[in-house]
Amino acid sequence: MSIELVNVCKSFDSNEVLKGLSLTINDGQTTTIVGASGSGKSVALKHIVGLLRPDRGDVWVDEHNVSRLDQDSLYRLRRNIGYVFQFAALFDSMTIGENVGMGLRRMPELEEDEIRQRVSECLALVELSGYEDRLPSQLSGGQRKRAGLARAIATRPKYILYDEPTTGLDPVTTAVIDEMIVRMSEELGVTGVIISHDMKSAFRISDRVAMLYEGMIRIDGTPDEVRASDDPIVKGFIQGIPELMGAKS
Amino acid sequence: MAAITTHVEAVGQAAIRSVSSVGRAGFLGIDAVRALRKVELWGPHLIPQLARVGVESVPIALFIATFTGIVLSLQASYTFTGAVPLYFVGTLVGKTMILELGPVLTGLALSGRVGANIAAEIGTMRVTDQIDALETLAYDPVAYLVVPRVLAGAIMFPLVVILANAIGILAGWGASLVLLDLSSPEFLKGLKLFFLPFDVRFSFIKSITFGVTVTAVGCYFGFHTRGGAEGVGHATTRAVVIASMIILVLDAFWAAVLLR
Amino acid sequence: MNRNKEFLVGAVIILAIVVAVGGTLLLQGTNFGRATTTVEVLLESVGQLSEGNPVTYRGVRIGQTASIDVEPGGSAVRVTLLLTEEMSLPADAGVVLGPESLFGDWQAEIVSRSRFPRFAFFDVPPGTRPLSDEAVGVVGGYALPEITRLTASAEQISVNLADLTARMELAFNQETADNLARAIDNIEAITQEVRSLVQQQSIVAASITASADSALNEVELAAHAARRSLDRVEAFVENARFDSIIDNVRIASEGIRIITAGLADPESGLASTLERADSAFVRIDRITARLEAGEGSLGRLLLDTTFALRAEEVLLSFDLLLKDVRENPHRYVRLSIF
Incomplete structure (x- = not known):
């Protein structure tokens, strides 16, 4: 049981974004995919949940080939995957409570009481207790991200995919979110996939770090291994020295 | 030489673009038909959409119909002067309102109101990832967003048009009484003279297709919005323009198919 | 809020259905429960x-x-x-x-x-x-047959009459009886043409109004009167009684004019027809006057017995035409503005 991307290629019009990306994400671990903006991190993440289908290659989640699943099976599979969007993507016509309960309402076995119970638990987990009746427009950016996280974990998925969870947040909120991601992994035992270009966060919360460069995985290892890498591209990215990367390419 | 090549390429690209957008629209249509069976997804949203597409459109439709009816009766009497008995004003107002202006003017007005609204709403959801969010929460966005809107259009449009027809005829009648030298029995005589129940059915059929057009085009452009706020604006404009064009083409189509 | 929406949607649906059904029934002229x-x-x-x-x-x-x-x-x-x-x-x-x-x-x-x-x-x-x-x-x-249908056939008839009269006048004035005889042949041909034309057109359903119907009758009577005149011409040829035939022709044409005056009254649609007929009768009158004055090649004409016989033939076919008009009015004209 794991997520596996095998030689995934994807182009948009004439722009080749993924050029044979292969990556295995082990269960129970938190993996961060880092890379420069526009390197295709979000595209890779969207392949895992089936929002995009590869031009070539396969995406395996729990032994299912995501790119070959029919619609109904794909929706069933997605109940095991939570997705935290970069800008939360809360439904702005609904209250926070309704937003968090969206995924739960697709589970016919749940009664309305249980749903309400589960929603307030999830909101408590992201420290937004009592925000059920607020509208997304009444929340700050950090609160919205946490609400998005609550929505993603409400169905108790095995996997949670985070799309730039801390981008654009102040350092304090960033630390709070990071801590929350760690808690998800530790308390709920979920497998996390994070895409980020915030190296500090990545090293702090990840079991593994993979770097995406020019449509392929440049390096994949524990934070220590990545930090110790001699690859000028990796070094340049980690230390924020573009000259190192430019020298290579 | 290079200039010519560029132009040829431009033509080719335009052709590919239009064919592919027709293809995308076709896929959206197929998805929508398939999504019809997911009643649990679109069912709860039908009533609010009926209210939005139908009830909230009634005032503007009636407003347009009122003035159309008045103008029709005045123009008819102006045109008929002397040559044709005045009671034909009733015939002309009734026939024109039911067969043509009721459905088409309502359709055009609502493509601006309803079509633009839908395109902007869904377009915003697209650019803020809300549609992807629906996908990840196992909600089929076509069933959740497109089906209730298009169904609401198909159901409510003809009803709004019927009301517009009635109000247009009443306004024409009132104008004939007040502004023209015409009595109620005369107007009614003209109105009944060539009336066929088929006229109402024709109006009904036409409006259903207009309703589907306006809402489906709005959904299509909303769904394929790209590029933030500007993209939403662009999608909205395109939705209104394309829906209006399709309405006029459909209008001619139905006239050719059903009125011969 | 939701209840309110449901109410509004329901109200619009019910109202529209009531308007559609009620309006259709009303415009069709359905009676709502009245005794019938x-x-x-x-x-x-x-x-x-x-x-x-x-x-x-x-x-x-x-x-x-x-x-x-x-x-x-x-x-x-x-x-x-x-x-x-x-x-x-x-x-x-x-x-x-x-x-x-x-x-x-x-x-x-x-x-x-x-x-x-x-x-x-x-x-x-x-x-x-x-x-x-x-x-x-x-x-x-x-x-009822339709008015314009009759108007058109009556017009055709009166054109023929006018034509006939004009040719007769010409003959009386200067030409020989041979010419007149040829003219009569022409008239016969015209009448035949009208008949065949009419038969070709015999498709449409429609008809003649009451007044038109009676007008047709009057035209028929006029034709009979004319025929009587010619009968008398024939009798005159045998008896060579010039004076009395002239008197008779005058009496006959006077009768025709009276009929025409009666015809002109009820239907304005017939007016142009009647005008033509009237001028035809005026010409008959003039002929009579000239006969009286002893002008033209009258002697030769009247001695040519074939003239009377041919005139008879023409009248016969004219008669048949009128009969056909009466029996098959549908063939003759069609009126439908819309």
Whole structure:
């Protein structure tokens, strides 16, 4: 049981974004995919949940080939995957409570009481207790991200995919979110996939770090291994020295 | 030489673009038909959409119909002067309102109101990832967003048009009484003279297709919005323009198919 | 909030359905629960009557045409009239279909047959039962021919008459009896042409109004009068009594003029026809005057006995034409502005 991307290629019009990306994400671990903006991190993440289908290659989640699943099976599979969007993507016509309960309402076995119970638990987990009746427009950016996280974990998925969870947040909120991601992994035992270009966060919360460069995985290892890498591209990215990367390419 | 090549390429690209957008629209249509069976997804949203597409459109439709009816009766009497008995004003107002202006003017007005609204709403959801969010929460966005809107259009449009027809005829009648030298029995005589129940059915059929057009085009452009706020604006404009064009083409189509 | 929305949606749906159904029924002229009488009418043809056209009695609108069906076998048309009042029909009831105005809308009028003895009402076979149980009876009907149809044929006839007269005048003035005889041949040919043309056109259904009908009759009478004149010409040829034939011709043409004056009155649609006819008669008059004065090659003409015979032939074919017009008015003209 794991997520596996095998030689995934994807182009948009004439722009080749993924050029044979292969990556295995082990269960129970938190993996961060880092890379420069526009390197295709979000595209890779969207392949895992089936929002995009590869031009070539396969995406395996729990032994299912995501790119070959029919619609109904794909929706069933997605109940095991939570997705935290970069800008939360809360439904702005609904209250926070309704937003968090969206995924739960697709589970016919749940009664309305249980749903309400589960929603307030999830909101408590992201420290937004009592925000059920607020509208997304009444929340700050950090609160919205946490609400998005609550929505993603409400169905108790095995996997949670985070799309730039801390981008654009102040350092304090960033630390709070990071801590929350760690808690998800530790308390709920979920497998996390994070895409980020915030190296500090990545090293702090990840079991593994993979770097995406020019449509392929440049390096994949524990934070220590990545930090110790001699690859000028990796070094340049980690230390924020573009000259190192430019020298290579 | 290079200039010519560029132009040829431009033509080719335009052709590919239009064919592919027709293809995308076709896929959206197929998805929508398939999504019809997911009643649990679109069912709860039908009533609010009926209210939005139908009830909230009634005032503007009636407003347009009122003035159309008045103008029709005045123009008819102006045109008929002397040559044709005045009671034909009733015939002309009734026939024109039911067969043509009721459905088409309502359709055009609502493509601006309803079509633009839908395109902007869904377009915003697209650019803020809300549609992807629906996908990840196992909600089929076509069933959740497109089906209730298009169904609401198909159901409510003809009803709004019927009301517009009635109000247009009443306004024409009132104008004939007040502004023209015409009595109620005369107007009614003209109105009944060539009336066929088929006229109402024709109006009904036409409006259903207009309703589907306006809402489906709005959904299509909303769904394929790209590029933030500007993209939403662009999608909205395109939705209104394309829906209006399709309405006029459909209008001619139905006239050719059903009125011969 | 949601309840409110549901209410509004429901209200719009119900209102629209009520408007659509109610409006359609209203415009179709349906009666809402009022007492009604159904009458069935058998006719040979219905002219331009269509479903929904009004039914009148003594000029008052009392109902509408409910249905029009050809009888099984095609021997007649059965029209069902729906009267909004409960009423009893006159003992000798008949139904006359005719135009309500010149704009193509027709009506069915319930009449006493005795008021219109000249109309050929459909003979309802004794024992004919109404198809519907509610019908109070089956009556015979008659669809009027249309006015313009007659106007056109009468015009054609009067053109022929004028032509004839003009040629006669020419002959009396300066030409020989041979020329006149040839002219008469021409007239004959024209009449034949008119006949064949008319037969080619015999497609359309429509008819002649009452006044038009009688006008046609008058034209026929005029033709008879003219024929009588020619009979007398023939008699004169045998007896060589110039004076009396001149008198007779004058008397005959005077009679024609009186008829024409009567004709001109009721229908303005016939006016142009009558003008032409009138001028034709004036010419006959002039001929008479010249005969009296002893002008032209009268002697030769009158001694040519074939003239009278040919004139007879022309009148005969003219007669046949008139008969055909009466019997098959549908062939002759069609009026339909809309």
